Every structure is written in C-alpha cells, then in structure tokens.
Amino acid sequence: MTSCHSKIQYLLRVGSILLLAAGNLLATDIWDQASPNDDTPANTRNALIPGDAAQRHDVQAKAGPVADQDWYRLVVAAGHSYEVRVGGRQEDCFDFVGPNFRVLDADLVELTTGFDYPGADAVQTATRATFVAPTIEVVYVQLVGDASCTATSEYSIQLFDTTLLSPFFTTAGGFESFYRMLNTTNAIIVGDLTFFNSVGTVLATVEVTIPAGGSSPTFNTGPSSFNIADGQAGPVRFTHDGPPGGILIDAFAGIFGTTTAVLPLKFERAQ
Ligand SMILES: [Ca+2]
Ligand SMILES: [Ca+2]
Incomplete structure (x- = not known):
C-alpha cells in the first residue's frame, strides 16, 4: 500500500514537472503563465487595482519575430487621477515610452503616453504615466516589448490613485x-x-x-x-x-x- 502510494506520488511529481517544462517551452511570458493570453484588451486577465503591490511580468520576443505585448485592465473610479508606474531593466529588451506604453479608454482612444519619471538617470529605471479616469470606467494599459530581443525581460507594474x-x-x-x-x-x-x-x-x-x-x-x-x-x-x-x-x-x-x-x-x- 505504502509502496503503491509512493509510486503514485512519484508519477504525479514527474507529471507535474513535465507539465511545468511543457509550459515553459510554450510560454512566451514566464511571469504570465497563469494568464498567458494577455496580448489584447479583450482577452487579458491582468487587472491592476490601486493600492495593490507591484506585479511582475515580462516581455519576450515571439517567433516571427513579433514583439510581445501585455494588456492590463485597470480598476478605476471616474474623475480620479492615477499613476501607472513601470520599472525594470529597460535597457535590455524593452523601452516603455511613446507607443510602447499607452493608456487607453474603453474605445481604445489613448489617454496619455508614458514619460520619464522625474529625476530619472540617463539609464531609465522606471517609467510612469498619469491620467484622469473618464466617465466610462474602463481603462487599459498596453506595454509592448522589443521584437528582436530573445532574452526574457522582467518588469514591474503598479497602479496608484493620486486623488x-x-x-x-x-x-x-x-x-x-x-x-x-x-x-x-x-x-x-x-x-x-x-x-x-x-x-x-x-x-x-x-x-x-x-x-x-x-x-x-x-x-x-x-x-x-x-x-x-x-x-x-x-x-x-x-x-x-x-x-x-x-x-x-x-x-x-x-x-x-x-x-x-x-x-x-x-x-x-x-x-
Ligand atoms: Ca508578457
Ligand atoms: Ca503578452
């Protein structure tokens, strides 16, 4: 009984390891494995809530090459002001400025673009965008990585209500x-x-x-x-x-x- 139980445990463990390995091979986003389909506003399961701790994700070039893009749905109140803060080693595989870092409303109209954090050094270590939530209380953030960089570039993202x-x-x-x-x-x-x-x-x-x-x-x-x-x-x-x-x-x-x-x-x- 004990031996059979051990064998089952062993098989379950091997199976889990194989599943994890397969997940790693298939994944284009090591931190997003729980919700890998975050490439469009419609399919993203990523949500940012003000006051929550920073989340860690990554952008990694896909075969093609195609730039990975990560979308986030923001939980906001109409009329409040917010800051989205992105950090990480941006000199590697991403540069979240201009069209690579956008805040959009429910109709995907851009609210603002990212800009350097005040006082940032020449090496960009953090980026921020601020906006006021529109009446339609759905706001998205879109981050786009580098299309040619095959390394995995981890970043952090966090939402603050600044009102x-x-x-x-x-x-x-x-x-x-x-x-x-x-x-x-x-x-x-x-x-x-x-x-x-x-x-x-x-x-x-x-x-x-x-x-x-x-x-x-x-x-x-x-x-x-x-x-x-x-x-x-x-x-x-x-x-x-x-x-x-x-x-x-x-x-x-x-x-x-x-x-x-x-x-x-x-x-x-x-x-
Ligand atoms: Ca990603
Ligand atoms: Ca993605």
Missing part, C-alpha cells in the same frame, strides 16, 4: 475656504481642484499649477479667487499629474479680516 479628497468646504455664514498646494517633487505638477455641493453637483473646477519643489499661492473661495457662491458646502477633490504623495494641501475655513473661528480642512489620499 486627494476633502470631505468639507464652506462658504456659509461669512466663511470662505482657503487652499495652498505644496509640491514635494522636483517637477511641475498641474492639477484640478473641484468643488461639489452637498448632493454631488460640481460647483466649480479650477486648474492649479504648482512649481517644482514649491507651493501655489493661497487661493480661496471668495469672489476675487475661486468665486464660489455664498451659502455652499460640500466635498472637494484634487486630481493631478504628479506621483502619489507629490502634493500636500494646507486648507482652512475662515472669515476675511478676522483671525478667529478658523476651521481646519483636511485632505486625504483616495484609496
């Missing part, structure tokens, strides 16, 4: 709300501050440019600045093209000409 959310602003009772954005990076960041009323209707969207390593002026909801009508209150959203943690916001509500009754306003990263 900052504040539960409350007010222009009621003589109050105005004040905002100053701080840029923690060495590149210019451009963003949109959007004010909503209590039932979610957009009251105003204002574009703000924050200099590298610097801060914006202190804007406010008064007539000479953002000009939000009196008597309003609701949440505020800041979306931007910087990396996660690239923007900090100082905000408070107060009354012009007084130093009393200052109410702190808080922003948190969306999750």
Whole structure:
C-alpha cells in the first residue's frame, strides 16, 4: 500500500514537472503563465487595482519575430487621477515610452503616453504615466516589448490613485475656504481642484499649477479667487499629474479680516 502510494506520488511529481517544462517551452511570458493570453484588451486577465503591490511580468520576443505585448485592465473610479508606474531593466529588451506604453479608454482612444519619471538617470529605471479616469470606467494599459530581443525581460507594474479628497468646504455664514498646494517633487505638477455641493453637483473646477519643489499661492473661495457662491458646502477633490504623495494641501475655513473661528480642512489620499 505504502509502496503503491509512493509510486503514485512519484508519477504525479514527474507529471507535474513535465507539465511545468511543457509550459515553459510554450510560454512566451514566464511571469504570465497563469494568464498567458494577455496580448489584447479583450482577452487579458491582468487587472491592476490601486493600492495593490507591484506585479511582475515580462516581455519576450515571439517567433516571427513579433514583439510581445501585455494588456492590463485597470480598476478605476471616474474623475480620479492615477499613476501607472513601470520599472525594470529597460535597457535590455524593452523601452516603455511613446507607443510602447499607452493608456487607453474603453474605445481604445489613448489617454496619455508614458514619460520619464522625474529625476530619472540617463539609464531609465522606471517609467510612469498619469491620467484622469473618464466617465466610462474602463481603462487599459498596453506595454509592448522589443521584437528582436530573445532574452526574457522582467518588469514591474503598479497602479496608484493620486486623488486627494476633502470631505468639507464652506462658504456659509461669512466663511470662505482657503487652499495652498505644496509640491514635494522636483517637477511641475498641474492639477484640478473641484468643488461639489452637498448632493454631488460640481460647483466649480479650477486648474492649479504648482512649481517644482514649491507651493501655489493661497487661493480661496471668495469672489476675487475661486468665486464660489455664498451659502455652499460640500466635498472637494484634487486630481493631478504628479506621483502619489507629490502634493500636500494646507486648507482652512475662515472669515476675511478676522483671525478667529478658523476651521481646519483636511485632505486625504483616495484609496
Ligand atoms: Ca508578457
Ligand atoms: Ca503578452
């Protein structure tokens, strides 16, 4: 009984090894063996969720030669801003810039293209793309490898929600709300501050440019600045093209000409 059991175990083990070997011979993507059919948006099973750890995949030239391409479906919320970050030894078999790194909407219309991570050295070690999710909440990322390189080139890919959310602003009772954005990076960041009323209707969207390593002026909801009508209150959203943690916001509500009754306003990263 024991001997027979051992033989079965042995055969199962050999069978598993043979299956793994066959998988390796057939696979064009050593990290994607669980879902090798990721070459089109329709058949990909790769999903990127903000906040998840980086995934590891690879691109390897196929017979032909044909460049391997990997597609990812992104789990996003309409109106939020995101960063897709790609890392790896890009000097080898891939260069995820321009048409080799694209973010596309459900109709496969390009939202943006990849560009160098701020402060990257001459040897590219990481690449990023930022975008704002459209109303149709389906977004894809397409990465294309080199057609002629037969080595396997591993890379990492990760999605971040970079949106900052504040539960409350007010222009009621003589109050105005004040905002100053701080840029923690060495590149210019451009963003949109959007004010909503209590039932979610957009009251105003204002574009703000924050200099590298610097801060914006202190804007406010008064007539000479953002000009939000009196008597309003609701949440505020800041979306931007910087990396996660690239923007900090100082905000408070107060009354012009007084130093009393200052109410702190808080922003948190969306999750
Ligand atoms: Ca691949
Ligand atoms: Ca692929």
